[in-house]
Amino acid sequence: MAATQAALSLQDVTCTFAGGYTAIDGASLDVAPGEFVSIVGPTGCGKSTFLNVAAGLLQPSSGRVHVFGDELNGLNPHAGYMFQSEALMPWKTARDNVAVGLEVRGTKRADALAQADAWLDRVGLGAFGDRYPHQMSGGMRKRAALAQTLILDPKIVLMDEPFSALDVQTRQLMENELLELWSADRKSVVFITHDLEEAIAMSDRVVILSAGPRARIIGEYKIDLPRPRDVAEIRMTDGFLDLHKAIWADLKDEVLKGYARTSRA
Numbered sequence: 001m002a003a004t005q006a007a008l009s010l011q012d013v014t015c016t017f018a019g020g021y022t023a024i025d026g027a028s029l030d031v032a033p034g035e036f037v038s039i040v041g042p043t044g045c046g047k048s049t050f051l052n053v054a055a056g057l058l059q060p061s062s063g064r065v066h067v068f069g070d071e072l073n074g075l076n077p078h079a080g081y082m083f084q085s086e087a088l089m090p091w092k093t094a095r096d097n098v099a100v101g102l103e104v105r106g107t108k109r110a111d112a113l114a115q116a117d118a119w120l121d122r123v124g125l126g127a128f129g130d131r132y133p134h135q136m137s138g139g140m141r142k143r144a145a146l147a148q149t150l151i152l153d154p155k156i157v158l159m160d161e162p163f164s165a166l167d168v169q170t171r172q173l174m175e176n177e178l179l180e181l182w183s184a185d186r187k188s189v190v191f192i193t194h195d196l197e198e199a200i201a202m203s204d205r206v207v208i209l210s211a212g213p214r215a216r217i218i219g220e221y222k223i224d225l226p227r228p229r230d231v232a233e234i235r236m237t238d239g240f241l242d243l244h245k246a247i248w249a250d251l252k253d254e255v256l257k258g259y260a261r262t263s264r265a
C-alpha cells in the first residue's frame with residue numbers, strides 16, 4: 001500500500017462516447033488529501049468529462065477510479081460538485097438553497113437552517129438569507145452555491161469553471177474567498193479552468209490536458225508559491241511569472257490545436 005493514500009485516484013481513464021468520439025485517452029491523476037489541483041486545457045479537450053468521471057457521474061470506457069482507496073462504482077460519496085452553471089433553485093431563498101442538501105440527508109429542518117445561516121455568514125451573505133436567486137448578483141449566487149457545496153462537508157470538492165461567468169474583480173474576490181475557506185479546512189480540490197493564471201494563483205499543482213480528441217495529460221507542475229496567497233498580488237511576483245512562462249510553453253500549442261479544431265467545426 002502507498003505511504004499516503006490518495007483522496008482521489010484516476011488510473012488510465014479513457015472515455016469514448018456513444019458516437020465513437022474518444023475525448024480522454026489513458027489519463028491518470030492522483031490527488032492527495034488536502035491538495036488543490038487545477039486541470040487546464042484547451043476548449044473542448046475533455047476537462048468536464050474527466051471531472052464527471054471523478055464525480056461518478058460518468059462511467060469511463062476503461063480505467064479505474066479510487067476514492068480514499070475504495071474503487072468507485074456509482075456516485076462519488078465523498079465529492080461535492082460545483083458547476084459553471086447555476087445550481088440554485090429559483091423558487092427557494094438563499095437559506096433554503098444552502099440547507100436543502102442537509103435536509104435531503106435527513107437533518108432536521110431547524111438544524112439545517114441554523115447551519116445554512118452559519119454558512120451564509122461564512123461566505124459573506126449573512127444578511128441575504130431571505131433573498132431569492134433572481135434578487136442576488138452573479139457573485140452572490142456563486143457564494144450561495146459555494147455554501148451549498150461546502151455545508152455538506154465533502155472531503156473532495158470538484159469545481160468546473162465555477163467563476164468563469166463573473167467579472168474580473170468579483171472573480172478575484174471569490175477566488176480569494178475560496179482559498180481562505182480551503183486553508184481553514186483543507187479539502188482536496190480539483191478545479192477545472194481554461195485560465196492558466198487562475199490555475200497557478202490558486203493551486204498546489206497544475207495539470208495540463210492536451211487538445212482532443214484522445215486528450216492526455218501532457219504536463220504537471222508543482223506550484224510552490226507561498227501561501228496564504230492573494231490571487232491578484234501573486235500574479236505580479238517573479239515566481240508566478242516564471243511558472244506562467246514555463247507552463248504556457250507547454251500549453252500554447254495545445255490551445256492553438258484546440259482552437260483550430262473548434263473553429264473548423
Ligand SMILES: Nc1ncnc2c1ncn2[C@@H]1O[C@H](COP(=O)(O)OP(=O)(O)OP(=O)(O)O)[C@@H](O)[C@H]1O
Nearest residue numbers: 017018021023042043044045046047048049050194
Ligand atoms: N455525451 C457526449 N457525447 C458525445 N460527445 C461528447 C459528450 N460529452 C462531451 N462530448 C465531447 O467530448 C469533448 C470533451 O468535452 P468536455 O465538455 O469534457 O470538454 P471541456 O474541456 O470541459 O470543454 P470546455 O473547455 O468547452 O468547457 C468535446 O468534444 C465534446 O463535444
